[in-house]
Amino acid sequence: MAMDHPLDEAAALDAADPLASFRDRFVVGDPDVIYLDGNSLGRTPKATREAIKRVVDEEWSGELIGAWDHWIDLARETGDVIATEIVGARPGEVIVSDSTSVNLYKLAAAALDAVPHRSVIITDDDNFPTDRYILQGLAAQRGLELRTLTTDLDRGVDAADVAAALDDRTALLCLSHVSYRSGAIADMAAITAAAHRAGVLTLWDLCHSAGAVPVGLNECDVDLAVGCTYKYLNGGPGAPAFLYVREELQRSLRQPIWGWFGQRDQFAMGADYDPAPGIERFQVGTPPVLGVTAVREGARIIAEAGMPAIRAKSTLLTSYALRLARSWLEPLGFSVSTPAEDDRRGGHVTVHHPDAWRIAQAMRDAKVVPDYRTPDRVRLGLAPLYTTFAEVHTGLSRLRDLVAGERHLTFDAVPGRVT
């Protein structure tokens, strides 16, 4: 079967890749490991390694407290890079802060407070668990209704279904831009427009799109968004997340966690909370300098490569992976979850198989690193800045061979702890 897709074809695609040189910007250890999980934890940029060393050895160790003179602006400056280069927003609309979950809580609560006469939150069952849990918590505390729309988990959220669910009782609509399971892209423009026609604020989760798929927050008139930095932004394990608030909304929204980094003139240490006028009001505590530094370096590489080039390569990578999956994996009992249309697909490709958990273990054993997603999915993340077409070829041929040889049947059938 390998004859159908000779490795030469992958090599030719790599030779023609305008972003090929970016792979060298990342630490790549064992070249035999095919890492298809950059959408869970991106690789380490070499620049980040240097920047962290500089922050620890020179700034923290050398400048001590005096380094706060420049650290104080780091979360905002890094937010500006993400805003202007990655998510289609203006300077001052994005800041790096807290975790995705905490940011989602802050912005959802702020939105709900802004429309106290509306009592329904809408999300869908394809939204990431932490998003649904956060919304469940807010609904429970405030006596609101959380409506969870049923979505085709392979096709992703449908704009018409969402539009039909919105009415004048709807306070907030919260959805993921790219599905963490299938990789399907939601129609942000159509859905946001439908929400606004119903007077509903929108909160988009960009975790699986930022850095992989162009995001037009301003173009789509999005109100609020949050996103992760340790996936395609390569910010490192548990790096702080970002949040976006449309400029026109910033002064009228107030988030519920009134910390000193959200305070106007914070070092006056005044008696009463008085939030900063701009995006800083959505901060809470002291920013994690090591983490924000890593986010800055990761975002800068994205900016340098440029989202159009990244998207072009990403589309080629996922369509190539889908071609291999169709001819190599479908005959072995796999089916493809990810949409076939280029414009409906994010940066990862997911396949179903009844033995997905065993297969994911066997792949790791064969030095191909995927993600398992319950109950029957193997997810292949193809981070465009460092994944080669040859790696896709090798990774999928190893996957094909191990399933054809039934090697996965030697692994434990019961899912254990999965990260």
Add this chain to the structure above:
Amino acid sequence: MAMDHPLDEAAALDAADPLASFRDRFVVGDPDVIYLDGNSLGRTPKATREAIKRVVDEEWSGELIGAWDHWIDLARETGDVIATEIVGARPGEVIVSDSTSVNLYKLAAAALDAVPHRSVIITDDDNFPTDRYILQGLAAQRGLELRTLTTDLDRGVDAADVAAALDDRTALLCLSHVSYRSGAIADMAAITAAAHRAGVLTLWDLCHSAGAVPVGLNECDVDLAVGCTYKYLNGGPGAPAFLYVREELQRSLRQPIWGWFGQRDQFAMGADYDPAPGIERFQVGTPPVLGVTAVREGARIIAEAGMPAIRAKSTLLTSYALRLARSWLEPLGFSVSTPAEDDRRGGHVTVHHPDAWRIAQAMRDAKVVPDYRTPDRVRLGLAPLYTTFAEVHTGLSRLRDLVAGERHLTFDAVPGRVT
């Protein structure tokens, strides 16, 4: 005047210091800089420099997503070190998570939800601004009353005053263990006992005590606590904070930010939030691995030195600084803010002077690094693990000389941005 306190005396104290060798565990750059701000940002432990390098170069870069197999337990394991070695709690009662402000919000909200029939939150005007702002936010959102007791800002919170304010309408009492301004220690045992007699839950802020002053959370029967790790725990700029929940309360309390790291069996990614039974339910999002690693290294050094030895040295350092302040600074228009009694004093010494802002600037110019605290305070942090008696002598003699020579009058009188 210097004759009153010869440098020899400081040298003798250093020679007799059983913790003297710990200074070598920290990066000390310019030996001429007298760093008296370790209670704002602790110095860099050499072990942390190595640990961060290992996490970046070996774990993140080398193990990639597989490193989560051990990272997943890091916040809890580090919490156990803090619990058992630093704050007098049991394993499983402390976890590293989020910022101090976010943790305070989570625990205060959980406490308020537990006593919905009570409507008053009590704090005092000596509590740190972020604590007061967080409580203001919670009171505003829930229509509760926030009572802010007036405290003698030099003597610190008075147990009898607090006891008199508590009644059966009081839901929550939130105070700082050590005052960020004067360094006065609150009587945690007496105040917590008084609160419990009135059926009131207690939430203590340990930011200025953890790592400097013995904290007996279990001994005092404290319900809830939060603390900072970038001060005496030397966790680095913006390092994640910790939170404590007394074991008996954990299952009955539910915090408001329902994130996936608080979920039981989180990687099953179930539809509904079901909080983990233990301290993990107070987590929210993905833990910041670089930050938690730094906290772990900092906490381990504290554990190795031992809180009794740290407290003994801290008391000697502050009493020595007070002696110098009385004979050298009081004649120059300073007055001492910090309590004179050893058992009422934390790890820093604060002095008042009408020109405090100018003096703080002049000190930095003279390579002595203090903190300025509005409106008239110069705060001298004497972190016991690396501050020498000779440094206290040199730092205070430089301070004396610059004020005696009126060099501070050449600096700008209007406070600017202060960190």
